[in-house]
Amino acid sequence: MDAIRTDDLTKYYGGTRGIEHISLTVGQGDFFGFIGPNGAGKSTFIRTLLGLIRPSSGQARIFGLNVGRDRVKILERVGYLPAEASFWPGMRVRDVLRLSAGLRRRDCQPEADRLCERLRLDPSRKVETLSLGNRKKAAIVCALQHEPELLILDEPTSGLDPLMQREFFDILRERSAQGATIFLSSHILSEVQRNCAHAAIIRDGSIIACGSVESLSRADARRVSVRGHVELDGLAGIRDLRRTPDGVDFLYGGDMRELLSALAKGDVRDLTVSEPELEEVFLHYYEEGGVRHDDL
Numbered sequence: 001m002d003a004i005r006t007d008d009l010t011k012y013y014g015g016t017r018g019i020e021h022i023s024l025t026v027g028q029g030d031f032f033g034f035i036g037p038n039g040a041g042k043s044t045f046i047r048t049l050l051g052l053i054r055p056s057s058g059q060a061r062i063f064g065l066n067v068g069r070d071r072v073k074i075l076e077r078v079g080y081l082p083a084e085a086s087f088w089p090g091m092r093v094r095d096v097l098r099l100s101a102g103l104r105r106r107d108c109q110p111e112a113d114r115l116c117e118r119l120r121l122d123p124s125r126k127v128e129t130l131s132l133g134n135r136k137k138a139a140i141v142c143a144l145q146h147e148p149e150l151l152i153l154d155e156p157t158s159g160l161d162p163l164m165q166r167e168f169f170d171i172l173r174e175r176s177a178q179g180a181t182i183f184l185s186s187h188i189l190s191e192v193q194r195n196c197a198h199a200a201i202i203r204d205g206s207i208i209a210c211g212s213v214e215s216l217s218r219a220d221a222r223r224v225s226v227r228g229h230v231e232l233d234g235l236a237g238i239r240d241l242r243r244t245p246d247g248v249d250f251l252y253g254g255d256m257r258e259l260l261s262a263l264a265k266g267d268v269r270d271l272t273v274s275e276p277e278l279e280e281v282f283l284h285y286y287e288e289g290g291v292r293h294d295d296l
């Protein structure tokens with residue numbers, strides 16, 4: 001059974017597009033990244049998925065349960081980190097954590113202590129005195145302390161310093177190794193590339209590419225760096241061309257034989273052909289507006 005499954009999920013805010021026709025499946029135990037720039041629809045998808053807002057049309061299921069009908073049952077098995085955490089003023093971090101654990105009728109104290117220590121969060125602090133990063137940590141502990149089967153994390157690393165981001169991903173990897181399913185949204189491609197097994201790219205409310213991170217990174221294009229002089233005029237399939245002090249660097253998606261023949265005519269002293277970064281591939285999807293679905 002899939003951990004998450006949506007069919008044609010669509011949400012309009014009045015006349016404003018939130019998300020359109022999103023059909024996505026995330027298998028149990030997957031470590032899934034949901035990538036897109038601000039305003040693409042990541043939070044709308046997550047909030048609709050969790051039944052926090054009603055879809056305009058389409059369906060969402062979590063562990064096979066209908067999000068509209070079985071929300072309470074679902075939320076018992078899910079840890080959710082909202083993009084912007086807000087707490088009641090006057091409470092201390094430890095009260096917030098206890099309240100959150102209490103809602104799930106669980107004693108999560110040992111795990112909460114462990115997480116606070118690893119994330120260097122002082123539970124005696126009043127929530128209104130917390131920095132953005134520390135508020136984020138408190139929300140992370142709320143989402144993780146009851147050790148849920150499914151973690152849905154909306155932009156979890158924004159506001160965390162690099163050291164804490166690393167610790168946070170270590171914790172997620174441990175949870176993943178224990179069998180939890182992890183779904184996280186991000187606008188930082190490199191963190192998805194480093195940590196996730198599968199990913200979907202969302203643009204303007206629609207999924208434009210979906211598959212294993214490996215296959216998404218493996219675009220048809222190659223990054224080519226040439227040291228020396230080469231004439232590239234008339235060669236189709238060149239993007240992102242940059243002159244370097246001693247040559248040229250570009251993304252190439254055209255016919256390899258034509259490239260090799262152009263290079264052979266030039267004065268090439270060194271040549272590197274490598275797979276582009278996911279970031280470059282992502283920009284390419286954005287520029288050309290292509291849709292690509294690989295098997296998950």
Ligand code: ADP
Nearest residue numbers: 013016017018037038039040041042043044045
């Ligand atoms: P992301 O999480 O990727 O930054 P959002 O899901 O927040 O994107 O937003 C997607 C689109 O929906 C944006 O155009 C945004 O302005 C719009 N939107 C989000 N929330 C609301 C809302 N409560 N009312 C009206 N429009 C909204």
